Amino acid sequence: MTEREAGIESTRIGDELARMEARLFAGRRREQETFAALLDDPVRRQAVVHLYGPAGIGKTWLLGRLRLLAAERGVPWIACDLQYAVPTPAGVAAAIGDALRDREAGCDEADKAAEQGGVDSQLSEATAAIVRTLNALAGERGAILAIDAMEHGAALAGWLRGALLPALDRRVLVVLSGRHAPDAVWRDSPAWRSLGLEMQLGALSPQEIAAYMDRVGMADPVLRRHAAAWSGGIPLLLSRFAAQPPGREGFPDLAPLADDWLGGSGSPALRRAAWHASLLRVFDFDMLCAACGEDVPDPAAFAELLRLPCTIRDARGWHLHELAREALQAEFRAQRPDAWRAARERCIAGCAERLGRERDPQRTSRLLLELLYQLADSRLRAVLCASSDRRAHRLEALGAGNYPEVEAYLERRRTRPRRKAQSFVDYERDAVHTLDMNAAEDAERGRLAEAADWLALGLDAVQLLRDDEGRMIGLLAVIPIHRDTLGMLSSRPVTRAYFHTLTPAERLALAVPPETPAGWFIRMIDAEDTADARARSELIQEALGYLASGGLVLCSTPHPFYRELLLSIGMEEVHGAGHDDYGPGHRAGTYAADMRRGGLQAHMRKLIQRRGGQPAAQSLPYDFTGREREVAGYLLHGLTNPDIAARMYVSEIAVKKHVSSLLRKTGCANRGLLMKRLAGYEELLARR
Known part of the structure; x- marks a missing residue:
């Protein structure tokens, strides 16, 4: 029985791979829409697309998606990958010629060119041959020449600009994909700049990540x-x-x-x-x-x-x-x-x-x-x-123009609260820390925020976080402490508890002119997306910068995640400044770091001394044998298996067995993870 008779569709493995990759592809909507518009533009105002981004960002994956868009429109796609082609004009011309022959595009001219004698003559003829074939292939629909892995072809830029591209028909769209941004000539030349379009790829958004995880x-x-x-x-x-x-x-x-x-x-x-x-x-x-x-x-x-x-x-x-x-x-x-x-x-x-x-x-x-x-x-x-593409996010001060947007943002917190669970990874310790906030807590934070107060006082330290499309995705509210804000701070929920603990003299010391605040009260840090740890990280880092202000820095929170974070940067809980403003069962402390009068240097010395005085681990959390402890200690000092075998007077096979046992007992998949897991136990392992 044939495959067709059995109801099995006969396809190539490559076809099935392409279909699977298409099903799994997530994100890059803007890039796809931009490229589709280029394909549909009969004038082809841009002749060169520069697609770039770091390793692993998905450039080749996106090229596959763009190739499908071209195929849907009947536009031929000619691909050249510089990982496999010789990165010289002759080598690239040969690779493009091979790709054209694979399409059965009648590249006899390229074959003839390869037979010409002399390096200069051969190069000129080879380039001319592929130009003629690409221009003929473009016809009425156009054609795409896609060169991937351009990081291997930096020396080709002169040939591309001086020989190949100028000779191509405007219906041929060239896509240059690599890790590097376009060089200075592409950007500085008004002519090439007008003919080029840059697509810089960044990290996937939380929504795109979620879509990918759904697909897998x-x-x-x-x-x-x-x-x-x-x-x-x-x-x-x-x-x-x-x-x-x-x-x-x-x-x-x-x-x-x-x-x-x-x-x-x-x-x-x-x-x-x-x-x-x-x-x-x-x-x-x-x-x-x-x-x-x-x-x-x-x-x-x-x-x-x-x-x-x-x-x-x-x-x-x-x-x-x-x-x-x-x-x-x-x-x-x-x-x-x-x-x-x-x-x-x-x-x-x-x-x-x-x-x-x-x-x-x-x-x-x-x-x-x-x-x-x-x-x-x-x-x-x-x-x-926490990974954050800072080029894609921007902070914007609160003002009359965006105040309605802030109020609408807070109203969503009050009326449509959601549970927020944002995870942060410590790669060094292979540990995850999650800020988990239920919907009721989210609603309470929205209820207690007073954007009208912030606007009335002209607090430009209240900032909106916007994404690359201009949407408001977060809010940082930091209230300066001076004579004009003392009344509000002393009477509003969350902030009032601290100011009620002050003596008249302490309060007077804070009643300074607005131009030189005595300090800052970090009032609110909020990221709207329930899982966007990157946005929250950026806001937290912005807030931490106020420690360098040379003033009194305050923050009040009932959440254990933030409480531990504040203690880790050296802030101390203020006695008598606790409150229940966040509701029953959500007791909040107020934390302070006084950087006035040279306090920043003293604060940093305290942190450095505290780090040096951290107690060492008292016991190993794994049941290692004496020999396993010895091998683990040597591993932490960077020794190889042969080195360890020589030190212990045993065979390399014995060392491998001990390493395998260490991996099994710690649940690690490889030596790198094992060393991260054991970091901090050096002294215990040295006691043997």
């Missing part, structure tokens, strides 16, 4: 939260999380992805510079030198680091993409644990020293956040590491 059948709400938080919306990482066997503990190891983020570079100097940069949220050459210690980075390696697609420059300075930072740090920690610990200590010392002499308020705020990151416990580190 991930139904468990806890797993969904953890997948969204761990992946940061990076499609490759979402796919790896979804591929984990059911019931497996922990997350996939990030360390093997380090090579991808480094663009496949084998330079030891670049890897060393990237490892140390991964310890810092924001870096410059001086901070990197401080982290490296005596092993000062080569300026050439630093320049190469800045050119990596995962290195981003924004208002904060240079920084690695959040997940590149975690992957590189995981590799650093796994391969050189002692060097990693020493470098972190140097980061703390260098940051504290710069903070002590900094006078610029904005730089002080950034350095403070950097130091808090270096000193952070697991919860704070998870919040500060």
Whole structure:
């Protein structure tokens, strides 16, 4: 019986793969709509589409989707992948010629061109041949030439601009996909800029992440939260999380992805510079030198680091993409644990020293956040590491124009509250911390917020968070403390409890002119999406910046997640300033950090001393044998199996058995996760 007689449709494996990928594809609606509009535009105002983004962001996946859009319109798609083609004009011309021949497009001219003698002649003829064929193929419908993995073809830009593209018919649309943004010539030339269209891919939105998880059948709400938080919306990482066997503990190891983020570079100097940069949220050459210690980075390696697609420059300075930072740090920690610990200590010392002499308020705020990151416990580190595409979000001060929007936002909190469960991942400890707020708590926060007061007092420290489409997705309300706000703060729910504890002298000290507030009351941090940890992280980080203001910083909350967060940054509960304004059973404390009169330096010294004085773990939470403890200790010091075997006078097979037992007892899938799980138990493992 044939397949057709049995009712089985005969297809190629590639066809089935394409169908499955189409079913699983989620997100990128705007990019698809933009590309469809280009295909439908008979004038083709843009001739070149620059599609770019970091490793794992889904460029190739999106190209497949765009190819389907072209196929639906009968537009031929010619693909060239520079991972497999020789990245020279001759090599690319040959690869495009092969793709055209695969379409049976009559590329005899390319065959003839390949027979021509002489390098220059061969190159010119090969380019001319594919140009003639592409232009003929375009016909009335047009054609697409898509070149993927452009990060391997940086040297091709001159040939593309000077030879290939100018000769193509306007009906041929060229898509250049890679990790790097278009170079200066593409952007600086008014002509090329007008003919080009940039599509920069960022992380998937919470809604797009949810759609993908629906498609792969991930139904468990806890797993969904953890997948969204761990992946940061990076499609490759979402796919790896979804591929984990059911019931497996922990997350996939990030360390093997380090090579991808480094663009496949084998330079030891670049890897060393990237490892140390991964310890810092924001870096410059001086901070990197401080982290490296005596092993000062080569300026050439630093320049190469800045050119990596995962290195981003924004208002904060240079920084690695959040997940590149975690992957590189995981590799650093796994391969050189002692060097990693020493470098972190140097980061703390260098940051504290710069903070002590900094006078610029904005730089002080950034350095403070950097130091808090270096000193952070697991919860704070998870919040500060939450992936956030800052280029896509913007803060906007409250004013008469957007006040109705803020009031509508708060009204939704009051009348349509929802449970919020936002998870934050500490990649270093492989731990998840979840802010879980039920609908009743959400409603109460909306009820107690007084946007009319904030507007009447002209509080520009009350800020809306908007996404890349301009929608309001969050709210940060920080109330300055001065003579004009004291009355409101002393009479309104949530804030009044603290001010009722003040003596007349203490109150008088706060009655300062509005131009120089005595401090700040962090009144509200809210993200509308029930699972958007990235937006909440951004608002929390903005609020933490007020610690650098040199004033009194206050916050009141009944929620244990926020309470632990405030205590971790050194704020202390104020005696007698508790209240029940959030309702019965929701007792809230008020927490303070007084940064007045040089308090910032004293506060930082306290945090550094507290970190140094943290009690060590008293017992190991695993039932290891004596030999297993010994192997674990050697692993934490970066020794390989042969090194451990030599130290213990046993065979490598015996060491492998001990490592397998350690993995089984700790529930870890690999050595990288095992070392993260055992970090902090070095002294206990050394006692043997």
